[in-house]
């Protein structure tokens with residue numbers, strides 16, 4: 001069995017924040033996850049977003 005340590009900083013885990021040792025480390029992990037997700041989504045949806053936004057901004061700028 002591996003030692004029950006925080007994957008972010010290696011400190012002992014807190015049952016309230018497992019698998020992390022504190023909210024701080026949980027936030028760090030969440031931030032990494034969100035950054036990765038955003039980067040992937042931005043690349044995949046870049047073209048459809050542009051095609052969809054172009055006519056809409058024209059309509060808004062018309063009147």
Ligand SMILES: [Zn+2]
Nearest residue numbers: 006009021025
């Ligand atoms: Zn930690």
